[in-house]
Each structure stands twice: as C-alpha cells, then as structure tokens.
Amino acid sequence: MADVSVGGRRRMSQALLWWLLLLSAFFIAGLVAAVRVLINGLQVTGLGDQVPWGLWITHDLSAIALGAGAFTFSAAVYLFRLERLEPLARPAVFVGFLGYTSAMLALALDIGRPDRFWHPLVYWNVHSVLWEITWCVILYSTVLVLEFVPVLIESRWFDGWTRLRRLSHGMHKLTPFFALFGMALSLLHQSSLGATYGVLSGRAIWFKPSMPIMFILSAVAGGMSLTLLATMITGRLQGRRLVSLDVQREISRFIGYVLLAYLYIKLWDWAATTYYSYNPGIADALARLQVTTPYTLTFWWWEIVLGGVIPAAIMLYPPLRRDSQAVMIGLALIVMAVVVNRWNVTLSGLVVPPEWSPGVLGSVVAVSYFPTGLEVLVSVGILAYALLGFTLGARYLPIYKKRASH
Amino acid sequence: MSEKSEKSKKKEKKSALLNRRDFLKIAGVTGAAVLFTEVITSGPLSAEAVQGIGARLHAGEGATDNEWHMIIDLAKCIGCNYCVWACQAVNDVSDDSMRWNVGFPERTENGQDFYMTRPCLHCAEAPCVRVCPVGATWIRPDGIVDMDYDLCIGCRYCQVACPYDARRFNWREVVDDNRYAPTWGSSEVERRARGVVEKCTFCVHRVDRGLAQGLTPGVDPQATPACVNVCPVGARIFGDAKDPDSPFSRYMKENPTFRLREDFGTEPKVHYVRPDRRV
Numbered sequence: 001m002a003d004v005s006v007g008g009r010r011r012m013s014q015a016l017l018w019w020l021l022l023l024s025a026f027f028i029a030g031l032v033a034a035v036r037v038l039i040n041g042l043q044v045t046g047l048g049d050q051v052p053w054g055l056w057i058t059h060d061l062s063a064i065a066l067g068a069g070a071f072t073f074s075a076a077v078y079l080f081r082l083e084r085l086e087p088l089a090r091p092a093v094f095v096g097f098l099g100y101t102s103a104m105l106a107l108a109l110d111i112g113r114p115d116r117f118w119h120p121l122v123y124w125n126v127h128s129v130l131w132e133i134t135w136c137v138i139l140y141s142t143v144l145v146l147e148f149v150p151v152l153i154e155s156r157w158f159d160g161w162t163r164l165r166r167l168s169h170g171m172h173k174l175t176p177f178f179a180l181f182g183m184a185l186s187l188l189h190q191s192s193l194g195a196t197y198g199v200l201s202g203r204a205i206w207f208k209p210s211m212p213i214m215f216i217l218s219a220v221a222g223g224m225s226l227t228l229l230a231t232m233i234t235g236r237l238q239g240r241r242l243v244s245l246d247v248q249r250e251i252s253r254f255i256g257y258v259l260l261a262y263l264y265i266k267l268w269d270w271a272a273t274t275y276y277s278y279n280p281g282i283a284d285a286l287a288r289l290q291v292t293t294p295y296t297l298t299f300w301w302w303e304i305v306l307g308g309v310i311p312a313a314i315m316l317y318p319p320l321r322r323d324s325q326a327v328m329i330g331l332a333l334i335v336m337a338v339v340v341n342r343w344n345v346t347l348s349g350l351v352v353p354p355e356w357s358p359g360v361l362g363s364v365v366a367v368s369y370f371p372t373g374l375e376v377l378v379s380v381g382i383l384a385y386a387l388l389g390f391t392l393g394a395r396y397l398p399i400y401k402k403r404a405s406h
Numbered sequence: 407m408s409e410k411s412e413k414s415k416k417k418e419k420k421s422a423l424l425n426r427r428d429f430l431k432i433a434g435v436t437g438a439a440v441l442f443t444e445v446i447t448s449g450p451l452s453a454e455a456v457q458g459i460g461a462r463l464h465a466g467e468g469a470t471d472n473e474w475h476m477i478i479d480l481a482k483c484i485g486c487n488y489c490v491w492a493c494q495a496v497n498d499v500s501d502d503s504m505r506w507n508v509g510f511p512e513r514t515e516n517g518q519d520f521y522m523t524r525p526c527l528h529c530a531e532a533p534c535v536r537v538c539p540v541g542a543t544w545i546r547p548d549g550i551v552d553m554d555y556d557l558c559i560g561c562r563y564c565q566v567a568c569p570y571d572a573r574r575f576n577w578r579e580v581v582d583d584n585r586y587a588p589t590w591g592s593s594e595v596e597r598r599a600r601g602v603v604e605k606c607t608f609c610v611h612r613v614d615r616g617l618a619q620g621l622t623p624g625v626d627p628q629a630t631p632a633c634v635n636v637c638p639v640g641a642r643i644f645g646d647a648k649d650p651d652s653p654f655s656r657y658m659k660e661n662p663t664f665r666l667r668e669d670f671g672t673e674p675k676v677h678y679v680r681p682d683r684r685v
Contacts, residue, residue, distance in 0.1 A: 200567050
C-alpha cells in the first residue's frame with residue numbers, strides 16, 4: 001500500500017480504500033445488529049439460563065487480555081526506563097485503548113440492563129470480584145485515555161492550539177505516574193478476570209487458585225504479541241521499519257519466556273488436579289467434556305500446541321527468532337490462542353453444569369451453546385471498530401512518529 | 407567577598423523559609439493524607455461500611471429470632487407437580503422455562519423411582535450473593551436469600567455462580583397470561599422486567615406479612631410458602647430452625663436428612679429426606 005504524495009498530502013491507495021470500506025460495512029452491520037439486540041433483548045442470542053455467558057463475554061475477555069500490551073510497555077518504558085522500547089509504548093497504549101473500548105461495547109450489550117451500567121459504581125459489593133473488575137477497568141480506561149490524549153493533541157489537527165499543546169506537554173511529565181497507576185490496576189483486573197471463574201466453588205474445573213495467574217500471564221504474552229504484530233504489519237504495509245530488529249528480537253524473546261512460564265503453570269495445573277490426584281467433580285466434568293464436546297481437543301491442540309509450544313519455540317530458538325516472518329506467525333498464533341483460551345475457559349465450565357440431583361436420571365451430560373447470527377454480527381462489528389480505529393490511527397495519528405526530543 | 411556573603415544569605419533565606427515549591431509539595435501530601443484517612447475512616451471503605459456489607463453477606467448469630475428452613479420429603483412426594491404450579495401462580499412465573507421451583511422424575515442408584523423438586527436452596531454461604539457486583543442479592547438475617555430487581559444489571563454472574571441452577575434470567579419481556587392462575591393461586595408479587603435475574607424467594611412476602619400480623623410461618627398458611635401449602639401429602643415442611651417446636655425442627659428431629667452437594671460448601675437451608683426411607 002504505497003502512498004502517493006500529492007501536494008504534501010498523502011493520497012489513499014486503492015487497497016486501503018477498499019479495506020476501510022469493508023470495515024465500515026462490517027461496522028455498520030454490527031451497529032444495526034446491536035440496535036436489534038437493544039430493542040428485542042437478549043432473547044435474540046443463543047444464550048440460556050445454563051449457558052448465560054458466551055461469545056460476547058469471550059470477546060470482552062479477549063479484548064481486555066490483548067490490550068494488556070499497554071500496561072506492559074508503559075511500565076517498561078516509563079517506569080523501568082527501558083527507553084529502547086519507547087517506539088512501542090504509543091502503539092501499545094493505542095491498541096489497549098481500542099481493546100478496552102471494544103470490551104466495554106461488548107459488555108454494554110451483554111448485560112440485561114445497559115441503562116444500569118453505572119450501578120457498580122454507586123451500589124458496592126466489595127466481596128464481588130466482578131465489582132473490583134468493573135472499578136479497575138473503568139479507572140484503567142481513564143488512564144488509557146489520559147495517556148492517549150497527548151498523542152491526539154500532537155496530531156496535525158491541533159497545529160494551531162499552542163496552549164493545548166503546552167498543556168499536553170506538561171501532562172507528559174505525569175506519564176510515570178500513569179504508568180505506575182496503570183500497572184497496579186492492570187495487575188489487579190487482568191488477574192481478577194481469571195478469578196471470576198476461579199472463585200466459584202460449584203464449578204470444579206474452574207475452582208482453582210491458578211486461574212488468576214494464568215489469566216495475567218496469558219494477557220501479558222497476548223497483549224505484547226498483538227502490539228508487536230500490529231506494528232510489524234503496519235511497518236510492512238507502510239514500507240518502513242517501525243521497530244528496530246534488536247528491539248523486535250528482545251521483545252520476542254521476552255514473550256517466549258512468558259509463554260514458558262505460562263506452560264509451566266498449565267502443566268502443574270493439569271498434573272496436580274488430574275494426573276496426581278482425583279477430584280470427583282473435576283474428573284466428572286472433564287469426562288463429560290471429552291465425550292460430548294470438542295473442548296478437550298481444542299484445549300490440547302489450539303491452546304497448548306499451536307498457541308503455546310510452537311510460538312515459544314519460535315520466540316526462543318534464535319534462528320527462528322531472527323526470521324521476521326516466523327515471528328509474525330508466532331505472534332499471530334499467540335493472539336489466536338488467547339481468544340481460544342478465553343472461549344474454552346468460559347464455555348467448558350458452563351456446558352457441563354455440576355450435578356445436584358441425588359438421582360441418576362437427572363444428570364445433565366452437556367448443554368449446547370451456539371451463537372446466533374445476530375450475536376456474531378455484533379462481535380464482527382466491534383472487531384471492525386477496533387481494526388478501523390487502528391488503521392486510521394496508524395495513518396493519521398503520530399503513533400509511529402518519533403517524538404521530538406526533549 | 408561581598409558576593410560570597412550575598413550568596414550565603416540567599417542560601418540562608420532558602421533554608422530558613424519554605425519556598426513555594428516545598429510548600430505546595432507539603433500541602434499536597436498533607437491534603438492527600440487527610441483525604442485518604444477520611445475515605446478510610448468515614449467513607450464507603452470505612453471499617454463500619456465494609457462490615458455492614460459483611461453483615462449482609464453473613465447473617466450474624468442472633469441477628470433475628472428466626473431462621474427459615476425447608477424440608478422436602480422425597481419419600482412422601484407423589485410427583486403431582488402442584489408445588490411447581492402453585493409457585494408459578496403465586497410468584498407470577500408464567501414461562502415454564504423460568505420455573506423457580508423445578509420438578510422432574512428421578513431414580514435412585516438402587517433403581518427406585520422418585521420425584522425430585524428443587525426450589526432455591528437459600529444457602530448460608532450463597533455463591534450468588536458473593537459474586538453480585540452491585541449487591542442486588544443478599545442474605546437476610548433470617549436466612550432468606552433475597553433480591554432487589556431494581557438494582558440488578560443483568561450480568562448473570564449469579565447464574566454462573568449458582569451450582570444448583572436456581573436462578574432465572576428474563577431473556578424477554580414476559581407478557582403471556584399466567585395459565586396457572588387462578589387455578590393454583592393468584593399473583594402476589596409484581597412481574598419482573600426484561601433483563602434482570604430472578605429466583606425463588608421462599609415466598610418472602612408471605613413470611614414478612616405473616617410475621618407482621620402475628621402469624622407463624624410454617625404453621626399458618628397465609629405466612630407459609632405456596633409450595634408448602636399446596637402439597638397434598640405434606641412432603642414439604644417449612645419453619646423456623648431457631649424454634650425447637652417449629653414444624654421444621656420437629657421433623658428434623660424425627661427424620662435423617664441430607665442436603666444437595668454438601669461438598670460445594672454452600673450450606674443450603676433446604677433439607678431432603680431420602681426417597682427410600684420408608685419403602
């Protein structure tokens with residue numbers, strides 16, 4: 001997508017124009033579907049009382065996890081002073097902003113009473129992990145906006161606004177504070193999202209303290225992967241190098257180590273709860289999953305092999321790490337695996353509900369859930385919003401420009 | 407020489423007086439500390455406020471004179487489904503898929519057929535109460551797990567948390583006529599709006615109104631849950647666990663009971679008598 005320069009302004013290439021049109025069409029379709037959901041209520045979804053969470057919760061969890069690059073890179077650059085990573089701080093914050101707003105869009109439609117979205121802020125239940133998540137996500141989204149505003153003000157639309165520019169420059173001094181605050185909030189809610197499932201004593205395959213740890217580790221790996229991948233793709237399309245090879249390799253290696261840590265915990269999680277021990281609830285749920293659903297298969301192949309072992313090998317084996325194409329494939333696999341993992345975790349716990357009837361007839365083998373077309377369309381629309389935002393941002397905002405030295 | 411003394415004077419001046427920057431710093435830190443203390447001691451994060459929420463989560467011992475429990479005698483139950491229909495009529499649950507009180511044929515491991523019914527178990531350690539982000543559901547001091555439909559945001563975390571499938575979500579606006587009324591009773595509560603969760607309340611409106619009128623829930627029908635009243639064989643017993651003479655306490659003394667999935671640690675207040683007790 002080479003740009004043609006005409007009179008100082010870049011003209012859009014044909015391909016970019018089509019890409020934007022396509023995304024806009026999907027976005028509008030999603031908007032129409034969202035209106036249908038708001039008018040008709042959640043009966044238009046494939047959800048039910050036994051599987052009350054589905055595609056949109058997966059979308060929400062994935063978007064937040066994949067937005068975790070924002071806090072990782074912000075903390076690395078502004079808190080730990082790893083200045084060589086600075087070119088990735090802004091794109092990470094931008095990806096995070098798009099991720100968190102996507103999550104909020106999905107959530108706003110998923111709750112039964114969108115008009116009461118503000119209730120957790122006013123009516124507190126400090127014992128609820130979801131209450132803590134709501135607060136953290138709202139506060140952290142504010143941090144992301146504050147971190148992102150200077151980028152917006154630096155864009156050429158604000159050329160005449162010298163005062164605003166000075167103000168935003170002053171705000172830059174607060175960046176380390178934002179980074180610290182953002183890191184604390186992110187460490188809290190990224191883990192708590194796992195705890196959402198991990199604290200439920202009635203669902204054996206969820207009920208474990210490793211849940212929050214696996215969620216934060218996968219979010220760090222996935223968030224950094226998406227930021228780096230988006231940057232590498234943008235660089236290829238714009239025909240320039242946005243991140244130096246050294247930095248690209250350093251981040252890749254770090255992601256590889258995070259994946260190893262994740263796989264290590266996953267291994268012990270599996271070994272301790274199934275291989276070396278016997279818990280009737282877990283054994284029963286896993287047996288039902290294996291017989292009636294594809295989740296055993298998708299867990300081992302998509303999450304562990306394709307999303308964990310292979311990308312870890314790419315990121316940690318130097319000859320592969322030096323190959324940008326291999327790295328891009330590895331990053332894409334990690335991003336895919338985060339989404340698959342969030343879907344698997346949510347659905348595997350719900351489709352095999354615990355048996356409470358004392359007899360032998362009332363046992364539920366597995367409940368089925370399949371998202372309806374309208375549900376899918378809403379998700380596609382939100383995805384289109386994020387891609388549209390990134391495409392336009394990468395083109396019109398100073399996200400990948402080197403900042404003026406101070 | 408003079409220059410030097412002037413410099414030292416300036417230094418002295420600086421060290422003697424707080425300059426503006428220092429002043430602002432100190433004022434800022436003090437202000438933040440005061441605000442923090444204020445929030446901790448009297449705000450919504452104060453010990454009293456947090457404990458208040460704790461009290462709502464766990465009914466303290468002796469908080470009230472009553473604690474409502476139910477027994478379902480599976481050996482007596484004949485599977486007529488009257489309790490299911492009476493509940494639907496009285497609590498205006500017109501959609502069969504949203505039954506608060508469910509019933510279905512069951513069989514023991516020994517092959518004996520019985521009929522299983524299950525209201526909300528009103529757990530003393532209710533997972534649904536713990537997870538609600540807005541505190542729209544709570545455990546009353548008398549043990550009943552109650553709900554405020556006006557607070558509920560419809561996130562359905564309580565449904566995910568409840569291991570007994572006792573909670574129902576209003577996926578649509580229910581406008582259907584209630585075909586169980588007036589045959590099985592007439593609606594005593596308001597129908598719930600679309601987008602909120604609902605569940606069995608142990609007919610809390612009857613309990614409260616009955617107590618206010620000096621009646622005894624579990625003994626006087628007006629103060630007793632509809633499902634208990636309607637049962638033709640007396641398979642459901644309701645009463646106060648803190649009163650040793652309540653129908654509940656007496657039945658508990660005479661019959662061995664069990665609770666559903668004790669291993670969840672939910673401490674349900676609905677107790678079952680085994681179906682093969684009096685073969």
